[in-house]
Amino acid sequence: MAEMNLTLKIWRQDGPNDPGGFKSYTVNGLNTHMSFLEMLDVLNEKLVNTGDEPVAFDHDCREGICGMCSMVINGRPHGPLEGTTTCQLHMRHFNDGDTVTIEPWRAKPFPILKDLIVDRTPFDRIIQAGGFVSVNTGSAPDGNAIPIGKEISDEAFDAAACIGCGACVAACKNASASLFVAAKISQLALLPQGQPEREERVVGMVKQMDDEGFGHCTNTGACEAECPKEISVDYIRKMNWEFHRANVKG
Amino acid sequence: MLNSRIPDGPLAEKWTKYKSKVPLVSPANKRRLDVIVIGTGLAGASAASSMAEMGYNVKTFCFQDSPRRAHSIAAQGGINAAKNYQNDGDSVYRLFYDTIKGGDYRSREANVHRLAEVSSNIIDQCVAQGVPFAREYGGTLDNRSFGGVQVSRTFYARGQTGQQLLLGAYSALSRQIAKGNVTMYNRHEMLDIVVIDGKARGVIVRNLITGEYERHFGHAVVLATGGYGNVFYLSTNAMGSNVTAAWKAYKKGAMFGNPCFTQIHPTCIPVSGEYQSKLTLMSESLRNDGRIWVPNKKGDDRRPLDIPEDERDYYLERRYPAFGNLVPRDVASRAAKERCDTGFGVGPTKLAVYLDFKDAIKRLGQDVVSARYGNLFEMYEKITGDDPYTTPMRIYPAVHYTMGGLWVDYNLMTTVPGLFAIGECNFSDHGANRLGASALMQGLADGYFVLPYTIGEYLSNDIRTPTIPTDHEEFDKAEKDARDRNDRLLNNDGSRSVESLHRDLGHIMWENCGMARNEINLTSAISEIQSLKRDFWDKVSVPGRDDVLNPELEKAGRVADFIELGELMVRDALDRRESCGGHFREESQTEEGEAKRDDENFTFSSAWEYTGEETEPTRNKEELTFDTVQLTQRSYK
Numbered sequence: 109m110a111e112m113n114l115t116l117k118i119w120r121q122d123g124p125n126d127p128g129g130f131k132s133y134t135v136n137g138l139n140t141h142m143s144f145l146e147m148l149d150v151l152n153e154k155l156v157n158t159g160d161e162p163v164a165f166d167h168d169c170r171e172g173i174c175g176m177c178s179m180v181i182n183g184r185p186h187g188p189l190e191g192t193t194t195c196q197l198h199m200r201h202f203n204d205g206d207t208v209t210i211e212p213w214r215a216k217p218f219p220i221l222k223d224l225i226v227d228r229t230p231f232d233r234i235i236q237a238g239g240f241v242s243v244n245t246g247s248a249p250d251g252n253a254i255p256i257g258k259e260i261s262d263e264a265f266d267a268a269a270c271i272g273c274g275a276c277v278a279a280c281k282n283a284s285a286s287l288f289v290a291a292k293i294s295q296l297a298l299l300p301q302g303q304p305e306r307e308e309r310v311v312g313m314v315k316q317m318d319d320e321g322f323g324h325c326t327n328t329g330a331c332e333a334e335c336p337k338e339i340s341v342d343y344i345r346k347m348n349w350e351f352h353r354a355n356v357k358g
Numbered sequence: 359m360l361n362s363r364i365p366d367g368p369l370a371e372k373w374t375k376y377k378s379k380v381p382l383v384s385p386a387n388k389r390r391l392d393v394i395v396i397g398t399g400l401a402g403a404s405a406a407s408s409m410a411e412m413g414y415n416v417k418t419f420c421f422q423d424s425p426r427r428a429h430s431i432a433a434q435g436g437i438n439a440a441k442n443y444q445n446d447g448d449s450v451y452r453l454f455y456d457t458i459k460g461g462d463y464r465s466r467e468a469n470v471h472r473l474a475e476v477s478s479n480i481i482d483q484c485v486a487q488g489v490p491f492a493r494e495y496g497g498t499l500d501n502r503s504f505g506g507v508q509v510s511r512t513f514y515a516r517g518q519t520g521q522q523l524l525l526g527a528y529s530a531l532s533r534q535i536a537k538g539n540v541t542m543y544n545r546h547e548m549l550d551i552v553v554i555d556g557k558a559r560g561v562i563v564r565n566l567i568t569g570e571y572e573r574h575f576g577h578a579v580v581l582a583t584g585g586y587g588n589v590f591y592l593s594t595n596a597m598g599s600n601v602t603a604a605w606k607a608y609k610k611g612a613m614f615g616n617p618c619f620t621q622i623h624p625t626c627i628p629v630s631g632e633y634q635s636k637l638t639l640m641s642e643s644l645r646n647d648g649r650i651w652v653p654n655k656k657g658d659d660r661r662p663l664d665i666p667e668d669e670r671d672y673y674l675e676r677r678y679p680a681f682g683n684l685v686p687r688d689v690a691s692r693a694a695k696e697r698c699d700t701g702f703g704v705g706p707t708k709l710a711v712y713l714d715f716k717d718a719i720k721r722l723g724q725d726v727v728s729a730r731y732g733n734l735f736e737m738y739e740k741i742t743g744d745d746p747y748t749t750p751m752r753i754y755p756a757v758h759y760t761m762g763g764l765w766v767d768y769n770l771m772t773t774v775p776g777l778f779a780i781g782e783c784n785f786s787d788h789g790a791n792r793l794g795a796s797a798l799m800q801g802l803a804d805g806y807f808v809l810p811y812t813i814g815e816y817l818s819n820d821i822r823t824p825t826i827p828t829d830h831e832e833f834d835k836a837e838k839d840a841r842d843r844n845d846r847l848l849n850n851d852g853s854r855s856v857e858s859l860h861r862d863l864g865h866i867m868w869e870n871c872g873m874a875r876n877e878i879n880l881t882s883a884i885s886e887i888q889s890l891k892r893d894f895w896d897k898v899s900v901p902g903r904d905d906v907l908n909p910e911l912e913k914a915g916r917v918a919d920f921i922e923l924g925e926l927m928v929r930d931a932l933d934r935r936e937s938c939g940g941h942f943r944e945e946s947q948t949e950e951g952e953a954k955r956d957d958e959n960f961t962f963s964s965a966w967e968y969t970g971e972e973t974e975p976t977r978n979k980e981e982l983t984f985d986t987v988q989l990t991q992r993s994y995k
């Protein structure tokens with residue numbers, strides 16, 4: 109277990125209206141088995157012990173599934189490792205003596221609330237605009253009434269694996285939310301249960317995405333590259349196709 | 359005094375009869391009734407959306423930035439239902455029986471039977487929402503088996519079942535938010551319950567972004583705030599999981615049921631150092647194909663691959679030939695502890711055993727193993743740097759789930775009228791040990807299919823209660839208490855971090871109230887916790903302010919409540935001088951070291967009643983009667 113010391117350059121911002129700026133910290137006595145967030149815990153405990161305010165960051169499950177954690181590490185959302193959330197990143201991927209820069213998601217629709225914490229409620233509103241099947245409790249037919257081929261179901265699952273963290277938006281130079289929106293639209297468009305509301309859904313969700321101020325997709329693929337769940341940009345093509353199909357059908 | 363309100367009639371007909379007789383609330387009246395739901399995990403999201411569909415005005419709260427991020431999202435393995443799709447002899451009765459037996463006969467027959475009855479509907483509901491469950495090539499739903507049972511009744515969505523179920527419930531909730539039937543408050547934490555004239559009538563919450571204290575009125579309040587495993591500091595729960603809501607309810611008169619019943623999950627990644635902030639579960643489903651072993655020589659330091667087959671001890675298969683690696687969680691956990699305590703543990707800390715896939719890969723091929731467990735293997739490798747395809751995993755038990763929680767009656771109502779508790783935060787269905795894949799089932803059963811009916815019985819008597827203005831003195835008082843406490847935390851000017859105090863609590867709990875408990879240790883733990891409580895209030899240091907986002911302040915409040923809960927758990931463990939399920943009293947074991955129940959003296963659920971800061975709580979009893987199932991010592995041999 110190698111010991112390591114790091115210099116951290118962390119974005120500190122007291123509230124939405126504070127201009128904010130970077131502050132440098134040194135943390136010593138770290139080790140390679142720690143997770144990235146445990147490394148920040150060490151810093152925070154040190155700050156508390158000296159009466160300073162700890163760095164605020166979002167996190168909860170620390171297992172790569174809740175989508176809370178959200179940091180840009182050395183310029184990349186969730187850091188250097190492909191297919192990995194910040195909480196799943198371990199210090200063995202850094203070297204003793206490194207300087208590590210840590211910033212919040214940067215995107216207009218996600219205003220900074222404090223330090224590394226941003227407001228991602230636009231994602232909730234996009235789902236509210238159609239990311240569901242309208243079925244009331246108690247009115248469902250038997251689970252096996254409609255067979256769904258394994259391949260279709262697996263493909264729907266691949267899209268449904270999105271954790272809604274917003275890394276796609278943070279990675280995109282236009283702050284587009286297309287990957288997030290496309291994943292939900294594709295999941296439901298693939299499944300028989302999603303058919304009755306298929307057109308309404310894509311139209312409603314795309315409109316909400318635009319209303320929230322997310323930018324347009326210019327196919328750079330940065331979102332897929334940074335997505336911790338490796339959701340494919342093919343779903344964006346599928347969303348575009350669904351959108352045109354819905355408009356043609358009127 | 360405790361009335362569990364179990365309906366009359368034969369067990370299998372109670373729920374059907376109840377539903378046909380429960381008073382209804384007319385649609386016009388529903389629109390006039392406000393229901394508060396705290397929590398948006400499986401239980402809260404399903405309850406809020408279902409009640410909103412029925413016409414109630416619902417307000418929901420969660421402390422995360424979105425309802426989709428509740429701790430339920432992390433459940434991996436699956437959800438049980440008595441569908442018998444595999445035609446392997448499953449039935450409602452068998453699921454009921456397995457749950458009662460798995461819980462070591464410390465749960466209520468009527469509730470468990472109802473759970474088994476509605477289990478099927480859950481799967482139908484989730485499929486209809488677009489939850490992508492695993493399927494067979496023919497297009498039908500696939501199942502797997504889980505610890506403690508001999509049928510395949512577990513539905514799953516790769517290793518992310520909780521995520522997919524929660525996103526389903528979240529989508530239903532989102533639909534109701536869009537319709538205006540639910541008002542959602544994210545990043546809000548409930549700090550107190552408001553009780554007026556003996557009934558729950560609202561809550562005090564703090565807006566975590568602005569720090570503002572808010573008052574909300576409800577004709578009824580539903581807690582769906584999850585479990586309290588984080589009292590042990592290290593657990594598999596999400597970092598924010600906490601007991602605050604349930605604890606405040608307890609202090610306002612809701613009795614706490616079986617607080618000491620904790621589930622220690624056998625397959626977690628072992629602790630690697632002092633900095634460790636949480637433990638990661640490796641799904642129980644791994645035990646379907648993985649084999650658990652330790653070297654049969656003490657202190658054998660060879661690499662696992664260098665230890666020949668005849669020098670390995672597959673101790674679960676040896677001790678429990680009928681169930682082998684699939685014994686229930688409590689049995690598997692204690693067996694691992696026994697091996698490590700006697701010197702057979704492996705890895706740097708010697709607090710680990712191997713979970714080996716070598717034979718499964720030989721039998722099924724790497725592709726099949728990877729299709730079943732690929733994402734879990736990946737997660738393991740990310741954390742430990744080891745590849746489970748080539749070297750056995752190292753695992754050790756960790757705190758995972760709390761069967762204890764707020765005591766509720768058949769209607770899921772606590773001892774405070776109008777205050778309900780659903781999901782992991784109630785004590786109801788799992789007795790002294792929960793079977794794998796049954797928490798998701800219970801959370802969704804409570805939320806989709808039980809509470810929306812049973813709350814009607816209470817609300818039908820409340821249709822004439824007008825909205826109570828939130829300038830009522832009970833609101834004033836509750837808000838003042840919440841503010842005063844936070845002020846005290848912020849102005850304490852101490853020297854110790856919340857984290858370090860929490861770690862100390864975890865240590866006391868794990869050593870004295872963990873996998874094995876005895877009178878001497880429990881007795882000393884009470885005074886250790888009391889002195890920790892004094893230390894906390896003397897020495898805690900919480901930087902920052904009250905009028906902004908301040909995660910350190912949130913944590914401080916939660917840890918203060920955990921400390922008090924810890925003491926109650928220890929009292930309960932001390933009081934229950936028998937072993938049952940996850941509660942293992944060393945004084946009560948068989949010659950072979952298995953848990954020994956004492957049915958004569960302990961066939962009851964404990965319901966603890968708060969009596970004030972300076973006085974000891976009172977233990978009330980709900981006697982458990984078993985009309986259908988015969989009590990036997992559990993045997994998985």
Ligand SMILES: Cc1cc2nc3c(=O)[nH]c(=O)nc-3n(C[C@H](O)[C@H](O)[C@H](O)COP(=O)(O)OP(=O)(O)OC[C@H]3O[C@@H](n4cnc5c(N)ncnc54)[C@H](O)[C@@H]3O)c2cc1C
Nearest residue numbers: 397398399400401421430435436548584781782795797798
């Ligand atoms: C790693 C892991 C894997 C698991 N796998 C399985 C499995 O495969 N199968 C299975 O059946 N079970 C599993 N479980 C157990 C299961 O996930 C939980 O028991 C269940 O999800 C709990 O759901 P819940 O709705 O009761 O609470 P939670 O999902 O914990 O939700 C609690 C909610 O309450 C809110 N809340 C809490 N306190 C407050 C407050 N004071 N103010 C405002 N809001 C508050 C939170 O924001 C959250 O929305 C697993 C558990 C873990 C830890």
Ligand code: FES
Nearest residue numbers: 168170175177195
């Ligand atoms: S903390 Fe949940 S995904 Fe990172």
